[in-house]
Amino acid sequence: xxxxxxxxxxxxxxxxxxxxxxxxxxxxxxxxxxxxxxxxxxxxxxxxxxxxxxxxxxxxxxxxxxxxxxxxxxxxxxxxxxxxxxxxxxxxxxxxxxxxxxxxxxxxxxxxxxxxxxxxxxxxxxxxxxxxxxxxxxxxxxxxxxxxxxxxxxxxxxxxxxxxxxxxxxxxxxxxxxxxxxxxxxxxxxxxxxxxxxxxxxxxxxxxxxxxxxxxxxxxxxxxxxxxxxxxxxxxxxxxxxxxxxxxxxxxxxxxxxxxxxxxxxxxxxxxxxxxxxxxxxxxxxxxxxxxxxxxxxxxxxxxxxxxxxxxxxxxxxxxxxxxxxxxxxxxxxxxxxxxxxxxxxxxxxxxxxxxxxxxxxxxxxxxxxxxxxxx
Numbered sequence: 357x358x359x360x361x362x363x364x365x366x367x368x369x370x371x372x373x374x375x376x377x378x379x380x381x382x383x384x385x386x387x388x389x390x391x392x393x394x395x396x397x398x399x400x401x402x403x404x405x406x407x408x409x410x411x412x413x414x415x416x417x418x419x420x421x422x423x424x425x426x427x428x429x430x431x432x433x434x435x436x437x438x439x440x441x442x443x444x445x446x447x448x449x450x451x452x453x454x455x456x457x458x459x460x461x462x463x464x465x466x467x468x469x470x471x472x473x474x475x476x477x478x479x480x481x482x483x484x485x486x487x488x489x490x491x492x493x494x495x496x497x498x499x500x501x502x503x504x505x506x507x508x509x510x511x512x513x514x515x516x517x518x519x520x521x522x523x524x525x526x527x528x529x530x531x532x533x534x535x536x537x538x539x540x541x542x543x544x545x546x547x548x549x550x551x552x553x554x555x556x557x558x559x560x561x562x563x564x565x566x567x568x569x570x571x572x573x574x575x576x577x578x579x580x581x582x583x584x585x586x587x588x589x590x591x592x593x594x595x596x597x598x599x600x601x602x603x604x605x606x607x608x609x610x611x612x613x614x615x616x617x618x619x620x621x622x623x624x625x626x627x628x629x630x631x632x633x634x635x636x637x638x639x640x641x642x643x644x645x646x647x648x649x650x651x652x653x654x655x656x657x658x659x660x661x662x663x664x665x666x667x668x669x670x671x672x673x674x675x676x677x678x679x680x681x682x683x684x685x686x687x688x689x690x691x692x693x694x695x696x697x698x699x700x701x702x703x704x705x706x707x708x709x710x711x712x713x714x715x716x717x718x719x720x721x722x723x724x725x726x727x728x729x730x731x732x
Contacts, residue, residue: 364409365502365563373581381473383410386583396586396686399549400728402578403508405570406587408555409563412476413501414469414483418492421465427629428486429457430609432619436461441529441546444617445609446479451634452605453612455479456597458546460531468497468531468542468557472599486630502563506570506579507553507590509730514574515554519543523554537562537569548587550594551730589683592692595652595726601663601680602650602694608638613650615639648677649702652727653711653720655691660684661711661718667695670710670717676701679711687728694725 361384364370370377375386386407388395398404416425422434431444441460445453455475460468471479476498483494506514512523521534521543531544539562547553558566571579588598597603602612609618618635620627641647653661660682667677677697685692693711701709704724710717 362410364407365560366407366409366567369564369567370407370581375581375583378584380584381410383473385410386581388583388585389581392583392585392589393686395580395582396589398578398580399508399551399582399586399590400687401509402580403506403510403514403574404549404582404586405567405574405579406505406507406582407563407567408503408505409501409560410473411503412471412473412479413497413503413557414471414476414480415466415495415497416469416483416487416492417466417495418490419465420491421467422461424483424487424490424492424494425459425467425469426622427490428483429459430618430629430631430635431459432622433459433461433467434622438463439530439532440527441531441544443529445603445614446482447608447631447635448605449631449634451608451631451638453599453603453607453609454482454605455599456603460542460544462531462542470503475599500559501557502560503555503557504563504566504570505547505553505555506574507547507549507582508551508579510574510577510579511551511553514570514577514579515543517573518569526554537566539565541566548596549590550596550726550728551590588681589686592681592683592694593685593687593726593728595694597650597694598681608635610635610638610642611647615642646699648696648698650680650694650725651697651702651704652723652725653679653682653693653695653709654688654723654727655693655711656719656721658691659713659716659718660691661693661695661713661720666712667697667701667720668710668712668717669701670708670719673712673717675712676709682711685727692727693720697722
């Protein structure tokens with residue numbers, strides 16, 4: 357007998373809006389409210405409102421909180437200033453990615469680690485284990501937060517009308533305390549859509565107040581509620597990796613083309629961190645043997661590739677890679693995919709590449725990532 361999916365504090369509201377719900381990482385989440393294409397395009401051109409309360413919040417606090425995170429994660433977290441955030445990863449001893457994370461430096465001795473819903477317990481357990489010997493505490497705060505996101509070109513204006521914090525004054529990848537709709541919130545200028553936007557951490561009991569205030573404030577700007585389906589196509593167009601697709605325990609950050617997040621120089625921890633030796637070897641391997649590279653693929657036809665489909669050389673049929681994510685692109689108007697391919701086929705503009713879609717070789721053009729980049 358399986359456990360029933362968990363529900364966010366906004367579950368009843370989603371159902372009242374007619375959302376199609378789905379089980380995602382053990383949570384009952386809104387997949388879409390109407391047309392996922394319309395939701396996607398609203399975020400690209402106006403604004404969208406998301407419930408992300410399934411994400412996993414973990415607070416690390418104490419005199420050696422930052423030093424612990426330097427040791428536990430691949431990034432240099434002790435170098436992050438209070439009020440700023442950092443994208444990073446947690447790896448196992450072999451360099452495999454356990455999850456990708458955002459860490460917010462809330463104070464000199466306090467950091468908020470935000471993990472993907474499917475990996476939150478894994479991250480919590482790993483941080484707890486790695487905290488031994490550090491003067492720091494790891495606390496599971498998943499029950500203490502609801503997380504809402506307003507994303508899109510109009511998001512700053514929408515948020516400004518209901519907050520005491522001027523959104524335009526926040527730098528990208530910052531997170532500061534403030535109020536939204538009269539309640540306390542951590543206001544972060546972060547997101548997973550490729551657009552400007554904000555993520556709001558609030559008490560679960562305040563989630564509906566904040567949602568309703570944002571929805572009302574954004575009505576004239578064309579803000580719409582958005583589900584997980586359009587969040588996936590938005591992040592795909594923006595070339596952002598998804599755990600379980602572009603990132604896995606069988607992949608190192610260097611394999612995924614994200615070696616830049618690994619910081620070997622960490623004075624506070626003496627340069628020691630979990631997975632360091634394996635990651636040093638992975639970096640050398642990447643430089644010497646040119647592993648498969650993550651690229652973008654754009655279809656000539658209409659058939660949509662899915663994760664796991666082989667990428668082939670069109671003439672010979674030889675397998676040269678594998679699709680990691682694929683979907684129709686509402687912005688481009690054609691199917692797109694991310695895939696790991698052999699270096700000989702990784703250059704943007706390479707021709708003669710196809711995706712084997714159920715025995716049919718469908719032609720695709722190799723392009724540089726991301727597929728979409730917003731105008732600043």
